Amino acid sequence: MTLISESEAEPIHSAILRKEAWTQDAVRRLRLEADKRLNQGPWTVTSDRPKNIELDSHDYYSEAPYFWSDPDHPGGPYIRRDGRANPDRFMANKNALNAMSDAVFALGAAGFLLDNPQYGQRAARVINAWFVNPKTRMNPSLEYSQAIPGSVTGRPEGILDGRVFIRAIQGMEFLAATGSWDSKDQAAVHKWFEDYLHWLTHSKMGEDEKGSGNNHASWYIAQMAAVANYAGDNAAQQAAFAFYHDSIFPKQIKKDGSAPREEARTRSLSYSAFNLEAYAMLCRIAQVQGVDLWSLQTASGSNLGTVIDYLAPYLTDPRKWTKEQIVDFQTDSVYSIAFAGIGLKKPDYVALFRKLERPEGAWMAFVDLVVGRWEASGRQTRH
DSSP states (O other): OOSSOHHHHHHHHHHHHTTOHHHHHHHHHHHHHHHHHTTSOOOOSSSSOOTTOOOOTTSOEEEOTTEEOOTTSTTSOOEEOTTOOOTTSOOHHHHHHHHHHHHHHHHHHHHHHTTOHHHHHHHHHHHIIIIIOTTTOOOSOOTEEEEBTTTBSOOGGGGGGGGGHHHHHHHHHHHHHTTOSOHHHHHHHHHHHHHHHHHHHHSHHHHHHHTSOSHHHHHHHHHHHHHHHHHTOHHHHHHHHHHIIIIIHHHHOOTTSOOHHHHTSTBHHHHHHHHHHHHHHHHHHHHHTTOOOTTOBOTTSOBHHHHHHHHHHHHHOGGGOOSOBOSOOOOGGGHHHHHHHHHTTOHHHHHHHHHSOOOOSHHHHHHHHHHHHHHHTTGGGGO
16 A cells, blocks of 8 residues: 555554554544545536636646735736635635545545445545546646636646645555455556556656655655555656655755745745655655655755754744744644654654644544554554
8 A cells, every 4th residue: 555554554454343442532533534425525527617718627627826816907917925825716626636535535444444335335436436437537637737817727836736646545545455446447547547647757747846846846756656656656656765865855954954945935834844744745655665765864964853853843832933924823734743753763753743733534543543553563662
């Protein structure tokens, strides 16, 4: 799988069957979200289309969040206001992509971990609508993502929208592990991700995003590694790991653990944590494949632990952050500390994760199960 090894998944599954205490709260939360998702969707890109834009109805379309109509030039190109999201932008496809990915993860994980075929059947239906059904499937590219009205029909930055595919992929791997997913649909979805990977790695937009030098490049590489793993393209995955090792981490992080490109933003703490999240996701994918990127160290001596130590006081109390942060800090990304604690074999990071406020939902329930299994195995005491 992409985010969990078999040596982790089976013990977690067995512990849930035995109703071990450390699994109970996470199982409750996982079941709660899976039950909710049973009655939602399926989602498609074809059901909501932007007005006055000529596109294939199967093309994903979104608009850049920080661009607004210019009051001095009505009807002219939009202008940028960093960090200030335009509530009137076209969001239907992006919201559908996020909901589909969250649902596939919740239902797939619950289908496998809770041995409930009803969840798996619903996950398969949601997947079929988005990736397989000729009438509703999405074309495998993000060519028209994060468009700017009046300027461009799509931008490299829009590839960031696709980072949620990582969770969808893990949900599909859980679903496949149940043995109850139609083989033709599985083959069609694999082909979809092969085509998407080809677009990611061969398009001008993909190349530009890869070279962006900030959180966009970090998430591009994390996404590339996950998609390559699912598509079975080992060469592409190894290329993603190498690019992180050589170009992402050493070029973005200063000796003190700060990320200057993220700190220049108006949501500087949010983007710093968001960038760390991409690193942790990529390192976690590598770890499951038997590649250690956690211990990567730059020439100046900084490593992922340096980044976490730099950000930790502000994750605990965002009010201490003195750089620009024009919105409240959201805690969606704090699971990165848990993955890092396991990967770096540092129980204090896992303990920090336990202390931090974090959202409900299937994803955090999954992270809690991975952490709980690591703690229960006593592994952290042997290093």
